[in-house]
Amino acid sequence: MSVAVDYEQAGELKIGQVGIANLRIRTLDVPRLVEEMRSRVQRAPNMFGRAAVVIDFGGLSHTPDAATAQALLDGLRAAGVLPVALAYGTSETDRLAQALGLPLLAKFRASYERGDGGVAEVAAAAPRREAVAAAVAPAAEPAKASRSPVGAAAVSPASSVGMIQSTPVRSGQQIYADQRDLTVLTTVGAGAEVIADGSVHIYGPLRGRALAGAQGNAKARIFCREFYAELVAIAGHYKVLEDIPKDLRGKPVQVWLEDEQIKIAALD
Incomplete structure:
Protein backbone atom coordinates (compact mmCIF):
# COMPACT_ATOMS: atom_id res chain seq x y z
CA MET A 1 0.00 0.00 0.00
CA PRO A 127 17.51 49.87 3.78
CA ARG A 128 13.87 49.16 4.52
CA ARG A 129 11.69 48.07 1.65
CA GLU A 130 8.18 49.31 1.07
CA ALA A 131 6.66 46.35 2.88
CA VAL A 132 8.15 47.37 6.22
CA ALA A 133 8.70 51.09 5.72
CA ALA A 134 5.30 52.19 7.03
CA ALA A 135 5.83 50.23 10.22
CA VAL A 136 9.27 51.46 11.16
CA ALA A 137 10.30 54.49 9.11
CA PRO A 138 7.81 57.35 8.78
CA ALA A 139 10.34 59.83 10.14
CA ALA A 140 14.07 60.18 10.41
CA GLU A 141 16.29 61.00 13.31
CA PRO A 142 16.24 64.76 13.79
CA ALA A 143 19.67 65.12 15.33
CA LYS A 144 21.00 68.62 14.92
CA ALA A 145 23.77 68.95 12.40
CA SER A 146 26.06 70.27 15.10
CA ARG A 147 25.43 67.09 17.10
CA SER A 148 25.82 64.62 14.24
CA PRO A 149 27.04 61.24 15.56
CA VAL A 150 30.02 61.30 13.23
CA GLY A 151 30.65 65.02 12.91
CA ALA A 152 28.40 66.85 10.48
CA ALA A 153 29.83 69.14 7.86
CA ALA A 154 29.59 72.87 8.42
CA VAL A 155 26.27 74.45 7.54
CA SER A 156 25.30 78.03 6.97
CA PRO A 157 23.41 79.97 9.64
CA ALA A 158 19.68 79.36 9.79
CA SER A 159 17.52 81.52 7.60
CA SER A 160 13.81 81.92 6.98
CA VAL A 161 14.14 80.38 3.53
CA GLY A 162 15.80 77.20 4.73
CA MET A 163 19.19 75.69 5.47
CA ILE A 164 21.97 75.85 2.89
CA GLN A 165 24.75 73.25 2.89
CA SER A 166 27.61 74.56 0.77
CA THR A 167 30.19 71.79 1.24
CA PRO A 168 29.95 68.11 0.22
CA VAL A 169 28.15 65.77 2.60
CA ARG A 170 30.51 62.86 2.97
CA SER A 171 30.04 59.22 3.94
CA GLY A 172 28.88 58.87 7.53
CA GLN A 173 27.76 62.49 7.84
CA GLN A 174 24.20 63.57 8.48
CA ILE A 175 22.63 66.98 7.87
CA TYR A 176 19.24 67.81 9.35
CA ALA A 177 17.09 70.85 8.55
CA ASP A 178 14.71 71.35 11.46
CA GLN A 179 11.25 72.63 10.41
CA ARG A 180 12.53 73.92 7.07
CA ASP A 181 13.84 73.01 3.64
CA LEU A 182 17.40 71.89 3.01
CA THR A 183 19.43 72.96 -0.02
CA VAL A 184 22.70 71.14 -0.77
CA LEU A 185 24.86 73.01 -3.28
CA THR A 186 27.24 70.12 -3.96
CA THR A 187 27.37 66.34 -3.52
CA VAL A 188 25.69 63.94 -1.10
CA GLY A 189 28.13 61.04 -1.04
CA ALA A 190 27.44 57.35 -0.67
CA GLY A 191 26.76 56.55 2.97
CA ALA A 192 25.79 60.17 3.73
CA GLU A 193 22.31 61.25 4.80
CA VAL A 194 20.40 64.51 4.36
CA ILE A 195 17.13 65.03 6.21
CA ALA A 196 14.63 67.88 6.24
CA ASP A 197 11.23 68.45 7.77
CA GLY A 198 10.50 70.30 4.51
CA SER A 199 11.79 69.59 1.01
CA VAL A 200 15.33 68.63 -0.02
CA HIS A 201 17.07 70.30 -2.99
CA ILE A 202 20.40 68.87 -4.17
CA TYR A 203 22.33 70.68 -6.88
CA GLY A 204 24.83 67.87 -7.40
CA PRO A 205 24.90 64.06 -7.38
CA LEU A 206 22.81 62.29 -4.75
CA ARG A 207 24.59 59.02 -3.95
CA GLY A 208 23.54 58.62 -0.34
CA ARG A 209 20.15 58.91 1.38
CA ALA A 210 17.69 61.79 1.22
CA LEU A 211 14.67 62.04 3.52
CA ALA A 212 12.11 64.82 3.18
CA GLY A 213 9.04 65.48 5.32
CA ALA A 214 10.82 63.83 8.23
CA GLN A 215 8.10 64.83 10.70
CA GLY A 216 5.28 63.63 8.45
CA ASN A 217 4.90 66.40 5.84
CA ALA A 218 3.50 64.45 2.89
CA LYS A 219 3.74 67.51 0.62
CA ALA A 220 7.53 67.69 0.87
CA ARG A 221 9.58 66.79 -2.19
CA ILE A 222 13.12 65.83 -3.12
CA PHE A 223 14.86 67.41 -6.12
CA CYS A 224 18.33 66.50 -7.33
CA ARG A 225 20.49 67.10 -10.38
CA GLU A 226 22.07 63.62 -10.61
CA PHE A 227 20.11 60.75 -9.10
CA TYR A 228 21.99 57.70 -7.75
CA ALA A 229 20.30 57.56 -4.35
CA GLU A 230 20.75 54.63 -2.02
CA LEU A 231 17.40 55.51 -0.51
CA VAL A 232 14.79 58.26 -0.74
CA ALA A 233 11.91 58.80 1.66
CA ILE A 234 9.03 61.21 2.10
CA ALA A 235 6.98 61.19 5.29
CA GLY A 236 8.10 57.65 6.05
CA HIS A 237 7.51 56.07 2.63
CA TYR A 238 10.74 54.64 1.28
CA LYS A 239 12.26 53.46 -1.96
CA VAL A 240 15.73 51.97 -2.22
CA LEU A 241 18.06 51.85 -5.20
CA GLU A 242 16.93 48.38 -6.27
CA ASP A 243 13.35 49.65 -6.64
CA ILE A 244 14.23 52.66 -8.81
CA PRO A 245 14.02 52.40 -12.62
CA LYS A 246 17.49 52.26 -14.13
CA ASP A 247 16.60 54.82 -16.78
CA LEU A 248 16.31 57.47 -14.02
CA ARG A 249 19.80 56.92 -12.63
CA GLY A 250 22.08 59.86 -13.25
CA LYS A 251 19.17 62.04 -14.37
CA PRO A 252 17.70 65.18 -12.82
CA VAL A 253 14.62 63.98 -10.93
CA GLN A 254 11.98 64.96 -8.45
CA VAL A 255 10.51 62.65 -5.81
CA TRP A 256 7.09 63.11 -4.27
CA LEU A 257 4.35 61.25 -2.45
CA GLU A 258 1.07 60.42 -4.14
CA ASP A 259 -1.60 58.15 -2.68
CA GLU A 260 0.95 56.99 -0.09
CA GLN A 261 3.29 55.82 -2.85
CA ILE A 262 6.71 57.23 -3.70
CA LYS A 263 6.78 58.67 -7.22
CA ILE A 264 9.99 59.49 -9.10
CA ALA A 265 10.12 61.30 -12.43
CA ALA A 266 12.77 62.94 -14.57
CA LEU A 267 12.79 66.71 -14.64
CA ASP A 268 12.49 68.35 -18.03
Whole structure:
Protein backbone atom coordinates (compact mmCIF):
# COMPACT_ATOMS: atom_id res chain seq x y z
CA MET A 1 0.00 0.00 0.00
CA SER A 2 1.46 3.34 -1.04
CA VAL A 3 1.48 6.23 1.39
CA ALA A 4 1.05 9.81 0.17
CA VAL A 5 3.93 12.01 1.23
CA ASP A 6 3.52 15.76 1.50
CA TYR A 7 6.79 17.33 0.33
CA GLU A 8 5.57 20.92 0.51
CA GLN A 9 7.24 22.88 3.29
CA ALA A 10 5.12 24.47 5.99
CA GLY A 11 7.48 27.45 6.00
CA GLU A 12 9.62 28.79 3.21
CA LEU A 13 12.95 30.20 4.36
CA LYS A 14 14.63 32.86 2.24
CA ILE A 15 17.75 34.82 2.97
CA GLY A 16 17.32 38.34 1.68
CA GLN A 17 17.64 42.02 2.39
CA VAL A 18 15.81 43.28 5.46
CA GLY A 19 15.29 46.63 7.07
CA ILE A 20 17.58 46.97 10.03
CA ALA A 21 19.88 49.51 11.67
CA ASN A 22 23.49 49.10 12.67
CA LEU A 23 24.67 50.71 15.91
CA ARG A 24 28.46 50.97 15.73
CA ILE A 25 29.81 51.55 19.23
CA ARG A 26 32.62 54.08 19.25
CA THR A 27 32.88 54.80 22.99
CA LEU A 28 31.71 52.22 25.51
CA ASP A 29 29.77 54.62 27.72
CA VAL A 30 26.53 52.75 28.43
CA PRO A 31 24.51 55.61 30.02
CA ARG A 32 25.46 57.97 27.19
CA LEU A 33 24.68 55.40 24.49
CA VAL A 34 21.31 54.71 26.06
CA GLU A 35 20.51 58.41 26.36
CA GLU A 36 21.47 59.01 22.71
CA MET A 37 19.17 56.22 21.61
CA ARG A 38 16.34 57.42 23.85
CA SER A 39 16.69 60.85 22.25
CA ARG A 40 16.50 59.33 18.77
CA VAL A 41 13.36 57.42 19.66
CA GLN A 42 11.70 60.45 21.26
CA ARG A 43 12.46 62.70 18.30
CA ALA A 44 11.50 60.19 15.59
CA PRO A 45 9.40 57.45 17.20
CA ASN A 46 8.01 56.17 13.91
CA MET A 47 11.48 55.40 12.64
CA PHE A 48 13.31 54.24 15.76
CA GLY A 49 10.56 53.04 18.08
CA ARG A 50 10.89 49.23 18.37
CA ALA A 51 13.40 49.29 15.51
CA ALA A 52 15.59 46.21 15.08
CA VAL A 53 19.21 47.10 15.81
CA VAL A 54 22.45 45.18 15.34
CA ILE A 55 25.19 46.08 17.82
CA ASP A 56 28.63 46.49 16.28
CA PHE A 57 31.60 46.50 18.67
CA GLY A 58 34.11 46.61 15.81
CA GLY A 59 35.00 50.24 16.51
CA LEU A 60 36.37 49.43 19.97
CA SER A 61 39.91 48.38 20.81
CA HIS A 62 38.59 45.67 23.15
CA THR A 63 35.41 43.61 23.12
CA PRO A 64 33.32 44.38 26.23
CA ASP A 65 32.64 41.76 28.86
CA ALA A 66 29.27 40.06 28.95
CA ALA A 67 27.99 42.05 31.93
CA THR A 68 28.72 45.40 30.27
CA ALA A 69 27.26 44.26 26.97
CA GLN A 70 24.14 42.97 28.71
CA ALA A 71 23.73 46.31 30.49
CA LEU A 72 23.90 48.02 27.10
CA LEU A 73 21.29 45.69 25.62
CA ASP A 74 18.96 46.22 28.57
CA GLY A 75 19.42 49.98 28.36
CA LEU A 76 18.73 50.07 24.63
CA ARG A 77 15.55 48.05 25.11
CA ALA A 78 14.46 50.47 27.82
CA ALA A 79 15.21 53.33 25.41
CA GLY A 80 12.77 51.86 22.91
CA VAL A 81 14.74 49.80 20.37
CA LEU A 82 15.20 46.06 20.01
CA PRO A 83 18.77 44.71 19.81
CA VAL A 84 18.58 41.56 17.70
CA ALA A 85 22.19 40.55 16.97
CA LEU A 86 25.87 41.43 17.13
CA ALA A 87 27.81 42.36 14.03
CA TYR A 88 30.36 39.77 13.00
CA GLY A 89 33.86 40.51 14.26
CA THR A 90 36.49 38.57 16.14
CA SER A 91 36.34 35.23 17.94
CA GLU A 92 35.78 37.27 21.11
CA THR A 93 32.66 38.77 19.51
CA ASP A 94 31.49 35.24 18.71
CA ARG A 95 31.91 34.16 22.33
CA LEU A 96 30.17 37.31 23.54
CA ALA A 97 27.21 36.69 21.22
CA GLN A 98 26.89 33.16 22.61
CA ALA A 99 27.01 34.45 26.17
CA LEU A 100 24.28 36.98 25.37
CA GLY A 101 22.14 34.50 23.46
CA LEU A 102 22.28 36.58 20.28
CA PRO A 103 23.16 35.63 16.69
CA LEU A 104 26.01 37.08 14.68
CA LEU A 105 25.33 38.77 11.36
CA ALA A 106 28.29 38.30 9.06
CA LYS A 107 29.36 40.92 6.54
CA PHE A 108 26.65 43.18 7.88
CA ARG A 109 28.67 46.30 8.50
CA ALA A 110 27.75 49.41 6.55
CA SER A 111 30.33 51.72 5.00
CA TYR A 112 31.86 54.01 7.60
CA GLU A 113 34.09 56.99 7.58
CA ARG A 114 35.88 57.30 10.89
CA GLY A 115 35.54 60.75 12.37
CA ASP A 116 35.85 62.69 15.56
CA GLY A 117 33.33 62.92 18.35
CA GLY A 118 30.18 61.02 19.03
CA VAL A 119 29.58 57.76 20.82
CA ALA A 120 27.86 55.67 18.17
CA GLU A 121 26.77 55.65 14.58
CA VAL A 122 23.37 54.39 13.44
CA ALA A 123 23.45 53.46 9.76
CA ALA A 124 21.03 51.80 7.38
CA ALA A 125 23.02 48.73 6.51
CA ALA A 126 20.18 47.27 4.48
CA PRO A 127 17.51 49.87 3.78
CA ARG A 128 13.87 49.16 4.52
CA ARG A 129 11.69 48.07 1.65
CA GLU A 130 8.18 49.31 1.07
CA ALA A 131 6.66 46.35 2.88
CA VAL A 132 8.15 47.37 6.22
CA ALA A 133 8.70 51.09 5.72
CA ALA A 134 5.30 52.19 7.03
CA ALA A 135 5.83 50.23 10.22
CA VAL A 136 9.27 51.46 11.16
CA ALA A 137 10.30 54.49 9.11
CA PRO A 138 7.81 57.35 8.78
CA ALA A 139 10.34 59.83 10.14
CA ALA A 140 14.07 60.18 10.41
CA GLU A 141 16.29 61.00 13.31
CA PRO A 142 16.24 64.76 13.79
CA ALA A 143 19.67 65.12 15.33
CA LYS A 144 21.00 68.62 14.92
CA ALA A 145 23.77 68.95 12.40
CA SER A 146 26.06 70.27 15.10
CA ARG A 147 25.43 67.09 17.10
CA SER A 148 25.82 64.62 14.24
CA PRO A 149 27.04 61.24 15.56
CA VAL A 150 30.02 61.30 13.23
CA GLY A 151 30.65 65.02 12.91
CA ALA A 152 28.40 66.85 10.48
CA ALA A 153 29.83 69.14 7.86
CA ALA A 154 29.59 72.87 8.42
CA VAL A 155 26.27 74.45 7.54
CA SER A 156 25.30 78.03 6.97
CA PRO A 157 23.41 79.97 9.64
CA ALA A 158 19.68 79.36 9.79
CA SER A 159 17.52 81.52 7.60
CA SER A 160 13.81 81.92 6.98
CA VAL A 161 14.14 80.38 3.53
CA GLY A 162 15.80 77.20 4.73
CA MET A 163 19.19 75.69 5.47
CA ILE A 164 21.97 75.85 2.89
CA GLN A 165 24.75 73.25 2.89
CA SER A 166 27.61 74.56 0.77
CA THR A 167 30.19 71.79 1.24
CA PRO A 168 29.95 68.11 0.22
CA VAL A 169 28.15 65.77 2.60
CA ARG A 170 30.51 62.86 2.97
CA SER A 171 30.04 59.22 3.94
CA GLY A 172 28.88 58.87 7.53
CA GLN A 173 27.76 62.49 7.84
CA GLN A 174 24.20 63.57 8.48
CA ILE A 175 22.63 66.98 7.87
CA TYR A 176 19.24 67.81 9.35
CA ALA A 177 17.09 70.85 8.55
CA ASP A 178 14.71 71.35 11.46
CA GLN A 179 11.25 72.63 10.41
CA ARG A 180 12.53 73.92 7.07
CA ASP A 181 13.84 73.01 3.64
CA LEU A 182 17.40 71.89 3.01
CA THR A 183 19.43 72.96 -0.02
CA VAL A 184 22.70 71.14 -0.77
CA LEU A 185 24.86 73.01 -3.28
CA THR A 186 27.24 70.12 -3.96
CA THR A 187 27.37 66.34 -3.52
CA VAL A 188 25.69 63.94 -1.10
CA GLY A 189 28.13 61.04 -1.04
CA ALA A 190 27.44 57.35 -0.67
CA GLY A 191 26.76 56.55 2.97
CA ALA A 192 25.79 60.17 3.73
CA GLU A 193 22.31 61.25 4.80
CA VAL A 194 20.40 64.51 4.36
CA ILE A 195 17.13 65.03 6.21
CA ALA A 196 14.63 67.88 6.24
CA ASP A 197 11.23 68.45 7.77
CA GLY A 198 10.50 70.30 4.51
CA SER A 199 11.79 69.59 1.01
CA VAL A 200 15.33 68.63 -0.02
CA HIS A 201 17.07 70.30 -2.99
CA ILE A 202 20.40 68.87 -4.17
CA TYR A 203 22.33 70.68 -6.88
CA GLY A 204 24.83 67.87 -7.40
CA PRO A 205 24.90 64.06 -7.38
CA LEU A 206 22.81 62.29 -4.75
CA ARG A 207 24.59 59.02 -3.95
CA GLY A 208 23.54 58.62 -0.34
CA ARG A 209 20.15 58.91 1.38
CA ALA A 210 17.69 61.79 1.22
CA LEU A 211 14.67 62.04 3.52
CA ALA A 212 12.11 64.82 3.18
CA GLY A 213 9.04 65.48 5.32
CA ALA A 214 10.82 63.83 8.23
CA GLN A 215 8.10 64.83 10.70
CA GLY A 216 5.28 63.63 8.45
CA ASN A 217 4.90 66.40 5.84
CA ALA A 218 3.50 64.45 2.89
CA LYS A 219 3.74 67.51 0.62
CA ALA A 220 7.53 67.69 0.87
CA ARG A 221 9.58 66.79 -2.19
CA ILE A 222 13.12 65.83 -3.12
CA PHE A 223 14.86 67.41 -6.12
CA CYS A 224 18.33 66.50 -7.33
CA ARG A 225 20.49 67.10 -10.38
CA GLU A 226 22.07 63.62 -10.61
CA PHE A 227 20.11 60.75 -9.10
CA TYR A 228 21.99 57.70 -7.75
CA ALA A 229 20.30 57.56 -4.35
CA GLU A 230 20.75 54.63 -2.02
CA LEU A 231 17.40 55.51 -0.51
CA VAL A 232 14.79 58.26 -0.74
CA ALA A 233 11.91 58.80 1.66
CA ILE A 234 9.03 61.21 2.10
CA ALA A 235 6.98 61.19 5.29
CA GLY A 236 8.10 57.65 6.05
CA HIS A 237 7.51 56.07 2.63
CA TYR A 238 10.74 54.64 1.28
CA LYS A 239 12.26 53.46 -1.96
CA VAL A 240 15.73 51.97 -2.22
CA LEU A 241 18.06 51.85 -5.20
CA GLU A 242 16.93 48.38 -6.27
CA ASP A 243 13.35 49.65 -6.64
CA ILE A 244 14.23 52.66 -8.81
CA PRO A 245 14.02 52.40 -12.62
CA LYS A 246 17.49 52.26 -14.13
CA ASP A 247 16.60 54.82 -16.78
CA LEU A 248 16.31 57.47 -14.02
CA ARG A 249 19.80 56.92 -12.63
CA GLY A 250 22.08 59.86 -13.25
CA LYS A 251 19.17 62.04 -14.37
CA PRO A 252 17.70 65.18 -12.82
CA VAL A 253 14.62 63.98 -10.93
CA GLN A 254 11.98 64.96 -8.45
CA VAL A 255 10.51 62.65 -5.81
CA TRP A 256 7.09 63.11 -4.27
CA LEU A 257 4.35 61.25 -2.45
CA GLU A 258 1.07 60.42 -4.14
CA ASP A 259 -1.60 58.15 -2.68
CA GLU A 260 0.95 56.99 -0.09
CA GLN A 261 3.29 55.82 -2.85
CA ILE A 262 6.71 57.23 -3.70
CA LYS A 263 6.78 58.67 -7.22
CA ILE A 264 9.99 59.49 -9.10
CA ALA A 265 10.12 61.30 -12.43
CA ALA A 266 12.77 62.94 -14.57
CA LEU A 267 12.79 66.71 -14.64
CA ASP A 268 12.49 68.35 -18.03
